[in-house]
Amino acid sequence: MDFWTDPVEAAGEWLSGIFVGWGMNADAAHVLAAFVGILVLISVVMVLDIFLVWTERKIVARFQDRIGPNRLGPFGLVQPFADIIKLIIKENIYPVGVDKIVYNLAPIIMMTSVLLLWAVLPLTEFLGLDLNVGVLYLIGVGALGTLSIIMAGWSSNNKYALLGAFRQVAVMISYEIPMVVALLIPTILSGSMGINSIVAAQESSWYIVLAPLAFLLFLISATAELGRAPFDLTEAESELIAGHHIEYSGMKFGLFYASELLHTFTFGGFIAAFFFGGWQGPWVSEIPALGLLYFLAKATVGYWLFGWIKYTMPRIRIDKMMDLNWKFLVPFSFVLLMYVALMNALLAGFRATEGAMWIYTWGMFLSNILLGWITLEILRRRAHGERVKVEGAVVEAGHH
Amino acid sequence: MQTEWIYIGLFLIVGIIIPAAAIILAAVLSPYKPNPIKDSTYECGIETVGSNWVQFKAQYYIFALVFLVFDVETVFLFPWAMTLNQLGLFAVVEGIIFIGILLAGLAYTWRKGMLEWA
Numbered sequence: 001m002d003f004w005t006d007p008v009e010a011a012g013e014w015l016s017g018i019f020v021g022w023g024m025n026a027d028a029a030h031v032l033a034a035f036v037g038i039l040v041l042i043s044v045v046m047v048l049d050i051f052l053v054w055t056e057r058k059i060v061a062r063f064q065d066r067i068g069p070n071r072l073g074p075f076g077l078v079q080p081f082a083d084i085i086k087l088i089i090k091e092n093i094y095p096v097g098v099d100k101i102v103y104n105l106a107p108i109i110m111m112t113s114v115l116l117l118w119a120v121l122p123l124t125e126f127l128g129l130d131l132n133v134g135v136l137y138l139i140g141v142g143a144l145g146t147l148s149i150i151m152a153g154w155s156s157n158n159k160y161a162l163l164g165a166f167r168q169v170a171v172m173i174s175y176e177i178p179m180v181v182a183l184l185i186p187t188i189l190s191g192s193m194g195i196n197s198i199v200a201a202q203e204s205s206w207y208i209v210l211a212p213l214a215f216l217l218f219l220i221s222a223t224a225e226l227g228r229a230p231f232d233l234t235e236a237e238s239e240l241i242a243g244h245h246i247e248y249s250g251m252k253f254g255l256f257y258a259s260e261l262l263h264t265f266t267f268g269g270f271i272a273a274f275f276f277g278g279w280q281g282p283w284v285s286e287i288p289a290l291g292l293l294y295f296l297a298k299a300t301v302g303y304w305l306f307g308w309i310k311y312t313m314p315r316i317r318i319d320k321m322m323d324l325n326w327k328f329l330v331p332f333s334f335v336l337l338m339y340v341a342l343m344n345a346l347l348a349g350f351r352a353t354e355g356a357m358w359i360y361t362w363g364m365f366l367s368n369i370l371l372g373w374i375t376l377e378i379l380r381r382r383a384h385g386e387r388v389k390v391e392g393a394v395v396e397a398g399h400h
Numbered sequence: 401m402q403t404e405w406i407y408i409g410l411f412l413i414v415g416i417i418i419p420a421a422a423i424i425l426a427a428v429l430s431p432y433k434p435n436p437i438k439d440s441t442y443e444c445g446i447e448t449v450g451s452n453w454v455q456f457k458a459q460y461y462i463f464a465l466v467f468l469v470f471d472v473e474t475v476f477l478f479p480w481a482m483t484l485n486q487l488g489l490f491a492v493v494e495g496i497i498f499i500g501i502l503l504a505g506l507a508y509t510w511r512k513g514m515l516e517w518a
Contacts, residue, residue: 031406035414038407038410038414042411042414042415042418043418046418087426088429088430089429091430091431091433092426092432093434094434095441096436096439096440096441097452107419107423108420108423110419111419112416112419115411115414115418115419118411119407119408129404129407129408135478137408154453157441158441158442158452162452162454166456166457169460170460170463173463173464173467174463174467176471177467177470177471181474184474184477184478187478187481187482188481188485191482191483191484191486192482193478241442241443247441250426250430251422251423251426252423252426255419255422255423318517319517322463322517323515323517326466326506327510327515330470331503334499334502335503337499338495338496338499341481341492342492344484344485344492345484345488345489346489
């Protein structure tokens with residue numbers, strides 16, 4: 001195994017070789033080497049998370065025309081470490097009547113649900129498991145985060161926390177449907193559920209070109225699943241104080257905060273993997289390690305995109321949010337699924353023949369644009385009709 | 401295949417250990433001086449009234465039911481989506497009929513006014 005084509009495998013072989021040298025059996029040595037590798041990966045992810053706090057604060061500062069943290073170290077880079085020391089030495093308050101076991105378990109499960117996603121995140125060609133149920137795994141682990149929010153809300157013995165948890169349940173069971181359908185479309189196009197295989201299938205054209213509407217659908221439903229503005233109704237400050245983590249203090253609150261940021265970055269990574277070609281890029285077939293750089297760059301852009309949405313949009317009302325999902329996103333997503341499946345089957349002949357690939361690519365792109373235009377036109381007419389119904393008299397009076 | 405799930409298991413173990421270590425470290429390092437005022441439930445500055453475990457709204461039941469239908473359906477759709485490139489146009493038409501039946505169910509629920517959030 002050559003170090004330059006597959007450094008992870010080579011490092012694993014080397015490490016398990018050392019363990020075997022100590023008189024360990026070969027299988028146990030492999031498992032132990034994998035354990036050490038995963039420990040290193042997760043430690044790196046946690047350090048990345050610390051810098052995400054800084055990035056987040058800098059991004060929000062730029063959007064609000066401020067400077068952001070700039071006192072500790074160059075560009076305030078040491079600030080997040082100071083925050084962590086503060087969080088660790090802060091008092092842990094147990095409010096009256098909390099269920100201590102569930103209360104303490106909730107932030108741990110929240111972080112675990114995010115860290116588990118990194119098992120299938122295709123960092124490079126050789127890093128990131130290619131599970132044959134990868135997409136379903138992503139959805140299942142995503143639901144684990146909701147479980148922890150319910151646990152936090154229920155165990156806190158606080159009405160606002162419980163209301164926040166209720167809302168999260170409603171949001172999760174609603175927005176999971178368009179998300180699953182948005183993920184079905186890359187599955188159709190690549191013919192695989194392994195996330196790394198989906199990335200590998202995007203060698204000729206990224207799925208943002210073949211399925212731009214699926215990307216928008218995934219972006220909206222992911223924003224809702226992450227609980228970020230404009231869909232941050234679980235922790236709406238103006239109504240619920242802070243939602244599920246009102247009663248948390250110190251490091252437990254820190255874990256909720258850090259896992260939200262890491263979750264966002266991870267979903268930026270999944271957006272990159274499903275729609276922007278993941279680790280694909282120039283010269284990646286010669287130097288596979290270059291893929292890590294491409295992937296992280298694309299994931300950062302995805303993270304920034306979520307931040308852009310969060311700091312631009314005002315929060316919407318819960319009933320409007322449910323309406324948006326059940327009366328628009330769910331029907332639309334299934335129509336899109338049928339449409340993409342049909343177009344993919346009709347244009348399959350062009351994909352198979354040499355030199356006609358561009359017809360397939362452009363056909364998919366233009367048919368998506370057509371469906372998007374038709375949808376917008378229908379929505380525009382409906383909205384106009386509604387407005388005439390509600391404001392008709394007022395508008396008439398204003399004109400005369 | 402099985403080795404992949406061993407990796408997932410290892411991820412689960414490490415993923416629990418690291419946040420748990422953070423909480424335990426914080427518990428060791430932080431002071432602990434409780435008093436009744438500090439430990440009271442934080443709601444709005446006035447003392448909490450009534451039980452905190454309120455009832456779930458019955459309306460969630462309809463949404464949960466609709467969600468369940470669609471969620472089970474996706475389990476059927478994933479194998480369909482994976483093999484679509486080999487199966488050709490006929491399987492696509494079958495899938496469209498299947499989704500069409502479900503959308504008819506959604507339209508019925510909508511028509512009955514069950515999707516209103518009040």
